[in-house]
Amino acid sequence: MSERRLRAGAAVLALAAAAVVVPGSSAPAQDAVGRDADGREVALPRPSMNLYGSTGIIDMPSGEMQPDGQVTASYSQFGGFVRRNFSFQALPRVEMSLRYSTIHNWDRPKDPTYDLFDRSLDLRLQLMREGDYLPSLTLGFRDLLGTGVYSSEYLAATKNFLDDDLKVTAGVGWGRLGSAGGVENPFCALSDSFCTRENNYGRGGKPTFKAMFHGEDMGFFGGVEWRTPVDKLTLKAEVSSDAYSREQVSPAASFDRKTPFNLGAEYRLTGGITLGGYWMYGDAVGFNVVVTGNPYKPITPQDLGSGPMPVNPRPAGANMSTAWVNDPAARAKLTEALGDALRTDGITLDAMKFEDDAVDVFIINRRMNRTPKAIGRTARVLAVGLPYSVETFRITPVENGVPTTTVTVRRSDLEGLAAQPNAGALSWNTVQMDGAVPALTGQVWQRDVYPIYDWAIFPVPTIQLFGGNDGFKPQLTAQLRGSVRVSPGLSFSSLIRQPLLGVFDDPGSDSSGNLSPVQSDSQRYYAGWSPKLVRLTGDYLFKLNPETYGRVSAGLLERQFGGVSGELLWKPVDQNWGLGAELNWVKQRDFDNPFGFGHYDYDVVTGGASFYWNTGWQGIETQLFAGRYLAGDWGATLSVARRFANGWSVGAFVTKTDVTEDEFGEGSFDKGLTISIPLRWSTPFETRQTIEGELRSLASNGGATLDVENRLYPIVRDMDQDHLKQNWGSFWQ
Amino acid sequence: MMRRSFALVLLGLLAGCGSQRDPVLSEAMGALAGMWRTEPAPKPQRQVTRSDIERANVAAILARLESDPRGTVLYATADNRGFVTYVSPLMQQVTLKGAEVTGTRGLGTDLLSSWSSSNDPLVRPTPPGAWPARVDRTFELPGAGPQGRVERYSCTFERGAASEMVILQVRYSGLEITETCAGPDGRFENLHFVDPASGAVRRSLQWIGPKMGHIDMQVLEPYTP
Numbered sequence: 001m002s003e004r005r006l007r008a009g010a011a012v013l014a015l016a017a018a019a020v021v022v023p024g025s026s027a028p029a030q031d032a033v034g035r036d037a038d039g040r041e042v043a044l045p046r047p048s049m050n051l052y053g054s055t056g057i058i059d060m061p062s063g064e065m066q067p068d069g070q071v072t073a074s075y076s077q078f079g080g081f082v083r084r085n086f087s088f089q090a091l092p093r094v095e096m097s098l099r100y101s102t103i104h105n106w107d108r109p110k111d112p113t114y115d116l117f118d119r120s121l122d123l124r125l126q127l128m129r130e131g132d133y134l135p136s137l138t139l140g141f142r143d144l145l146g147t148g149v150y151s152s153e154y155l156a157a158t159k160n161f162l163d164d165d166l167k168v169t170a171g172v173g174w175g176r177l178g179s180a181g182g183v184e185n186p187f188c189a190l191s192d193s194f195c196t197r198e199n200n201y202g203r204g205g206k207p208t209f210k211a212m213f214h215g216e217d218m219g220f221f222g223g224v225e226w227r228t229p230v231d232k233l234t235l236k237a238e239v240s241s242d243a244y245s246r247e248q249v250s251p252a253a254s255f256d257r258k259t260p261f262n263l264g265a266e267y268r269l270t271g272g273i274t275l276g277g278y279w280m281y282g283d284a285v286g287f288n289v290v291v292t293g294n295p296y297k298p299i300t301p302q303d304l305g306s307g308p309m310p311v312n313p314r315p316a317g318a319n320m321s322t323a324w325v326n327d328p329a330a331r332a333k334l335t336e337a338l339g340d341a342l343r344t345d346g347i348t349l350d351a352m353k354f355e356d357d358a359v360d361v362f363i364i365n366r367r368m369n370r371t372p373k374a375i376g377r378t379a380r381v382l383a384v385g386l387p388y389s390v391e392t393f394r395i396t397p398v399e400n401g402v403p404t405t406t407v408t409v410r411r412s413d414l415e416g417l418a419a420q421p422n423a424g425a426l427s428w429n430t431v432q433m434d435g436a437v438p439a440l441t442g443q444v445w446q447r448d449v450y451p452i453y454d455w456a457i458f459p460v461p462t463i464q465l466f467g468g469n470d471g472f473k474p475q476l477t478a479q480l481r482g483s484v485r486v487s488p489g490l491s492f493s494s495l496i497r498q499p500l501l502g503v504f505d506d507p508g509s510d511s512s513g514n515l516s517p518v519q520s521d522s523q524r525y526y527a528g529w530s531p532k533l534v535r536l537t538g539d540y541l542f543k544l545n546p547e548t549y550g551r552v553s554a555g556l557l558e559r560q561f562g563g564v565s566g567e568l569l570w571k572p573v574d575q576n577w578g579l580g581a582e583l584n585w586v587k588q589r590d591f592d593n594p595f596g597f598g599h600y601d602y603d604v605v606t607g608g609a610s611f612y613w614n615t616g617w618q619g620i621e622t623q624l625f626a627g628r629y630l631a632g633d634w635g636a637t638l639s640v641a642r643r644f645a646n647g648w649s650v651g652a653f654v655t656k657t658d659v660t661e662d663e664f665g666e667g668s669f670d671k672g673l674t675i676s677i678p679l680r681w682s683t684p685f686e687t688r689q690t691i692e693g694e695l696r697s698l699a700s701n702g703g704a705t706l707d708v709e710n711r712l713y714p715i716v717r718d719m720d721q722d723h724l725k726q727n728w729g730s731f732w733q
Numbered sequence: 734m735m736r737r738s739f740a741l742v743l744l745g746l747l748a749g750c751g752s753q754r755d756p757v758l759s760e761a762m763g764a765l766a767g768m769w770r771t772e773p774a775p776k777p778q779r780q781v782t783r784s785d786i787e788r789a790n791v792a793a794i795l796a797r798l799e800s801d802p803r804g805t806v807l808y809a810t811a812d813n814r815g816f817v818t819y820v821s822p823l824m825q826q827v828t829l830k831g832a833e834v835t836g837t838r839g840l841g842t843d844l845l846s847s848w849s850s851s852n853d854p855l856v857r858p859t860p861p862g863a864w865p866a867r868v869d870r871t872f873e874l875p876g877a878g879p880q881g882r883v884e885r886y887s888c889t890f891e892r893g894a895a896s897e898m899v900i901l902q903v904r905y906s907g908l909e910i911t912e913t914c915a916g917p918d919g920r921f922e923n924l925h926f927v928d929p930a931s932g933a934v935r936r937s938l939q940w941i942g943p944k945m946g947h948i949d950m951q952v953l954e955p956y957t958p
Contacts (some may be wrong), residue, residue, distance in 0.1 A: 301944075302875065306824035307838025310811030419816035419828045419836060421848035421871070428879035645877045729873075729881035733843055 045164070045227060048234065048266060048274065049290045051076035052142070052150070053085020054097040054122050057223040057238045058262040058278055060177075062169040063136040063158035065126045068092045069295045069642075071650060071675070078278065078286025079255035080104035081247065086673070086695075088650045090642060091618060093126040098673060098695070103149070105250040112252035120146035135159035142176070144207060145671075148199060149246075152177040153212050154221075169238075170222040174213050179243035181260055182219035206668055223262075232268040236278075237261065244281070258282035272299070293681075295648035300684040303733060309341070309380040313415040318388040322356040325443075334385065335445045341381045346686065347374055350398050350447050350488070353440045358392035360406075360440055365397050369647060369680040369688055372724055376731035379409045380418075386411075396436040397719060400710060401489040402541045402549060403436035404719035405573045424729045433721050435546030435573050439488075455482040464502070464523075475502035479534075489542050493709075495535040503529055507591060514663055516588070516602045518560070518630040519704040524591040525559045533594035534559045539710050547572045549712045558707040561586040561630070562597065569712040573720045576614045580713060583607040584706055586630075604632055606706060612713055614722055619643045621651075623713070630704040633657035637703070639674075645726040647678035647690060647718075659702030670703030672696030781806045783902040783953075792956035794819050795901065796827050797949040798840060804949065809956050817956050827950065831856040832925075832934035834941055834948060842944040845873040845881050854890075855925070858933040861908050864890050870914060874942050884943075886916035888923075898926055898936060900951050905935050914940070923947075 047064040050056030053074045055064050066072065066089040074085045082102040089095050099120045106116035120143040130136040135157040143150035152175030160167050172178075174185065175197060187194035197215035198208075223238025244257045264278035266288075276288040293299070324330040331354055338361075339349040346367025353360040359382065365374035375395050382393045393414075396406045413430040417423045440446075457480045464473040478500055483493035507527035511520040526532060537555035544550055549569045556562040563586030571578030587603035590596035608627010615622065619642050626636040635658060641651025655670040664670070672695050679689040717723065786793050789808070796819070797804030807819035807827055816835055818828045828836035830848075833855040837844045849856065850869040868888045876882030893909035905928070912923040926936040936951045 301841040303839060303843040304841050305839050307820070307826035310818045310820060310826070311813070312811045313813065415813070419811070419813040419818055419846075421835065421846045422873065422880065423846055424873065424879040424881060725879060726877055728879040729845055729875060729877075731879075732845065733838060733875075 045234075045268075046070070046292075047158075048225065048236075048276075049074055049085075049087065049288070049292075051078070051083060051278075051286065051288050052097065052122065053083060053087050053099055054124060054140070054142075055087075055095060055138075056156075057169055057225060058236055058264045058276075059240050059242065059280070060169070060221045060223060060238050060262075061124070061138070061140050061142075061154055061156045061171065062167075062223075063126075063138045063156040063171070064130075064167075065089060065093060065095055065124070065136070065138065066292075067294055067296075069644060069648070070292060071294070071648075072290060072292040074288060074290040076286065076288040078280045079247070079284035080253070081255075090650070095122075095124040095126075097122040097124075099150075101149070103247060105247075105252040105254070107246035107249045109249060109251060112250045114250070116149065118147060118149045120144075120150050130159060141212070147666075148208060148211070151175045151208055151211060152242075156221075165227045167225040167227075168222075169224070171220070173219045173221060173241050174215050175211065176243075177221065177241050178215050178217045178219035179245060180219055180241050181239070182217040182241060185213075185215055185218045187213055188216075234266045234268075236264045236266065240281070255281075256283050293677075295644040295646060295681070298646070298681045300682060302680070304684050305686070306344075308377050308733065309384050311380050311383045311415060311418040314388045314411075320389045321387070322389045324387050324389075325354050325356055331445060338381060338385050339447075341385060342378060345374070345377045347378060348447070351440050352445045354443055354445075357389055358394065359386065359390055360394040360396065362396045362398050362403055362436075362440065365688070367686045367688065369678055369686060370727040370730040371397055371718060372728045373730035373733050375407050375409075376733065379414055383411055383414050398488070399715050399719065400541055401485065401487075401491065402543060402715065403438065404716050405721075405724070406434045406436045407724075408432040408434070418732070423732050427731055428725065428728050433573050433724065436543070437546055438543035450486055452485040453483070454485070455480070457481075459500075460497075464504075473502050476500045490538070490540045492538045493535065494533070494537075497526075497532040497534050499526070499529055499532075503527065505529075513665075513701065515631040515633070515659065515701040516604075517600070518588065518602070518604075518701050519698055520701050521591065522560065522698045525589075527591075532559065535709065537709070541710060541712075541715075544568075549716060551710055551712055553708055553710065556589065556594075557584075557586060557709075560589055560591075561706060562589050563587055563603070565706065565708045567712055569716070571612070571713070571716055571720065575720070576616060576722055578612040578713065580610040580612065581607070582610070582627075582711075584708070586706060604628075604630060606630055606632075610713070612717075614720075616722065619645075621717075629655075629657055629702070630706060631659070631701045633659045633702055635659075635703060637670075637705070641674065646681060647676065648681065649674070649676040651675075655703035657703050664700045664702040666699065667697055670697060670700065781901070781953075786901065786954050791954065792817070792819075793953040794827065794829070795951040795953055796821075797951075799946050799949075804951075806953065812956075812958060815958070827948070829950075829956075831858070832937055832950070832952070834937075834939045834950060837941055837945070837948070840941075840945060840948075842942055843875060844941045844945070845875060847872045847941075854927075854932055855934055855937070858928075858931050860932045861892060861910065861927055861929060864892075864910070864932070866890075868912075872942060884916060884918045886914035886918075886920075888912050888914035895929065896926070900935060901953050907935060919943070921947075 047055045049072055051059050054061060055066055056062045068089055070089040072087040076083045084100045085097055087097040101118045103116040105112060106114055108114040122142045123144050124138050124140040126138045128137040137157045140154045142152045152173055154171050154173035154177050156169060156171035158167060158169040185194055194214050195216050198211045219241025221239055221241040226235045228235055240260045240262060247255055259282035262278055262280050264276055266274055266276040268274045272292050274290040278286040280286045335352055342349050348364040348366060350364050351362040363378055368374040378395050379393050391411050393409045394406050396403045409431050417427050460477050460479050462475045464475055478498045480496045483491055485491040504523055504527040507524040511517045535556055537553050537557060539553045542550045547570055551567045553565040557565055565584040567582040569580040584606050587597050588600040590599040606628050608625055610623055610625045613622045621641050621643050623639040628634050635656050637653055637655040639651060639653040641649050643649040651674045653672055661668040675693040677691045679687050792809035794807050795804045796807055805821045807821045809817050810820040811818040816828050816830050818826055820826050825839035833849060835847045848871050852865040853868045854864045870886045870888055872884045873880060874882045891911045893911055895908055897904055897906050907926045908929050910925045910927055914921050921940040923940055924938040925934050927934050938947050938949050941948050
């Protein structure tokens with residue numbers, strides 16, 4: 001049985017927790033926009049999700065889309081069919097859904113109790129938005145990359161009536177959605193080949209173009225949704241064109257599709273949680289739990305708290321003496337006062353260089369989710385606290401010990417624009433941005449606090465898919481992270497994991513296959529109740545010049561590998577692309593000995609080059625990596641993510657190497673999803689913490705990569721000109 | 734008379750927390766402590782009186798959100814070319830141009846900035862009989878990019894009845910003027926209580942954004958540059 005680990009467990013739980021605390025009055029993220037009696041935009045009800053985790057009625061799809069950026073996790077069940085769904089409105093007219101399903105007693109007469117665990121991906125494209133007279137129209141592809149269990153295509157149209165209280169959907173479908181109550185497939189008139197639908201999808205994982213719109217029949221489906229006068233309650237009814245044929249083949253199958261009709265009621269518990277109950281196909285009771293959130297709709301006020309320090313212009317005829325520059329006592333007093341003032345905003349003054357009319361400050365932003373806000377607050381403190389002779393502030397955020405981008409602010413501009421109309425745009429035109437120098441030289445005050453000790457303990461929920469008896473195994477571990485930073489760029493850190501819930505007791509045996517088990521044995525590394533030493537490394541981050549960053553790491557780099565890792569990144573701040581290179585020599589660790597390397601006796605040189613590109617369109621950012629992977633295979637990985645200004649990110653990656661599809665196994669090649677949610681989105685106070693999730697196959701060894709910490713691009717990504725511009729409105733906040 | 738208190742804010746900050754604690758953790762723990770606190774809530778602070786304002790010799794306003802039953806006194810702290818920023822003891826801020834609210838900070842969702850056409854009687858006191866028929870208002874709200882999200886409205890005024898109002902123990906006679914604004918993003922109403930002779934705004938209920946709604950601003954001690 002294959003194994004997949006859904007590391008997005010933390011993200012899903014965060015979404016759930018966030019959804020729970022959404023106040024009842026908080027308007028959910030909305031798609032369609034209406035007007036209230038005052039003409040102000042008001043949210044129309046967000047379209048509902050069906051049991052497949054995509055926008056739809058009950059089991060059928062609809063023609064509507066979710067609001068842009070909407071992220072949804074849902075769990076549905078009826079008649080022995082369980083679906084765990086993750087959906088993302090990737091673009092305003094593009095919706096994607098990923099699904100992990102369990103189908104009990106699946107289509108095997110000779111093995112009646114066989115349970116199928118299946119993953120599938122849906123893609124929906126909205127061809128037309130709803131107008132005054134025309135409905136919204138969506139073209140959908142279900143199970144686009146899977147093994148074909150749910151394979152179908154459809155066109156669905158939806159129109160709202162009665163002040164949007166009544167929603168009517170009608171559609172046509174092929175594949176599964178053409179399996180009941182249909183007519184002859186009209187495409188058969190074009191070619192006989194359309195009348196045959198290929199059902200052999202091999203190992204899955206590839207687009208099923210050859211089967212699209214094929215099959216003998218085309219089915220009709222439709223339904224109505226009524227938003228009742230009872231607040232938050234919606235009633236639904238639909239006609240399904242899915243025959244559920246293969247689900248009823250097994251002698252042990254308990255599901256009997258008696259009618260094509262489904263009925264249901266849904267209650268929106270809060271803005272982010274919807275519960276649904278259904279009577280399915282005249283035979284089974286079903287339910288659906290939907291948890292949803294939207295990057296554009298933080299669930300707490302984002303500007304609650306203390307404002308920035310007010311700035312007054314320097315008085316006319318102010319004392320412009322520069323004698324203080326050569327007075328060590330004055331400088332010391334100044335840095336102490338500035339450091340104290342900045343600390344109230346969670347900003348650490350790390351280094352400072354004085355000149356007659358300029359200062360350079362290196363700051364560590366420990367709290368502000370938006371970097372321009374930290375820069376703005378620093379500039380205000382400098383304007384209030386520094387002698388009048390200082391005209392130029394060069395402010396440099398330091399990330400992980402590395403100076404990133406220097407923002408130059410003229411004090412007179414700051415004084416002239418503070419509190420003025422349109423100050424955000426005006427200030428953006430007056431500041432200058434450059435790559436920061438590797439270190440300040442000359443008359444520099446440097447924070448003398450090393451070594452800095454830091455530690456944290458935190459719970460990490462994960463979900464193991466297809467690894468347990470029921471194919472779905474929630475897990476919980478406690479993680480203890482400790483570090484000591486001995487200089488700005490040099491640190492030593494460790495990560496220890498203590499299993500708490502849902503642990504596999506048996507580490508199992510070595511996995512088989514032609515490739516070294518660089519990933520497929522991962523379950524062994526986390527089996528058992530003993531604490532696991534995940535990482536123990538020394539890391540040195542540095543800059544070669546204002547545009548080039550470097551990193552060297554050594555030690556136990558991740559749970560399965562130890563060794564040495566080096567990386568270089570060239571990323572000018574005024575450029576929307578960058579280049580990186582990484583080289584690692586690693587040896588596979590023992591799964592049962594924290595410091596052992598003898599069991600596998602496998603080492604490899606891995607690494608390659610990366611091209612990073614921020615497209616500037618809809619927040620789409622890409623990375624193309626080419627090189628050698630952990631199993632010694634050569635290939636490339638393309639990662640595409642949509643990043644929102646507040647730090648939300650949802651992305652996908654695909655890796656193709658010289659490993660054959662047969663060697664790789666189910667899925668044919670490596671692919672996965674990533675999600676990152678800033679905790680600030682759901683908290684009323686400033687924090688830079690994020691919740692990360694990743695969904696990828698751990699069953700195959702092709703395309704496996706080293707999971708080393710402190711990779712450079714994620715550290716400096718938000719510090720370039722384009723990213724700072726996205727949040728520059730917060731400079732004055 | 735010039736009433737200002739520039740130094741207070743910085744001094745207050747310099748006396749702030751000096752520990753190296755993780756601010757995130759501290760804040761989270763603070764919030765948690767607040768949720769779990771079982772001891773009685775601290776006694777409410779003494780209400781500010783007129784004599785307090787006179788004694789402070791500082792321009793001051795009382796600002797109150799719709800959700801806030803009491804309101805907060807804010808003191809003039811900065812003057813940037815006629816935009817006067819009033820600050821509360823908790824560093825929440827309201828910026829006024831005359832009596833027009835042009836910015837807020839720390840109240841929930843910031844009004845980044847706001848401005849109006851040159852004939853705005855909120856900015857320059859104008860006898861009620863001379864108020865213009867129409868004023869344009871622009872609001873900058875948090876959003877992507879340096880300017881954030883911009884909403885524009887066109888506003889008209891309607892004179893109401895003469896009335897009296899007590900603002901911090903002082904009784905004023907004045908006129909109520911209703912302002913009705915409409916634009917592509919919706920509509921709202923403001924309400925102003927103005928001096929019948931000079932047109933100076935003594936109290937104003939002004940819209941500061943779709944999420945925050947209105948702020949009730951009362952002039953306790955006017956600012957004079």
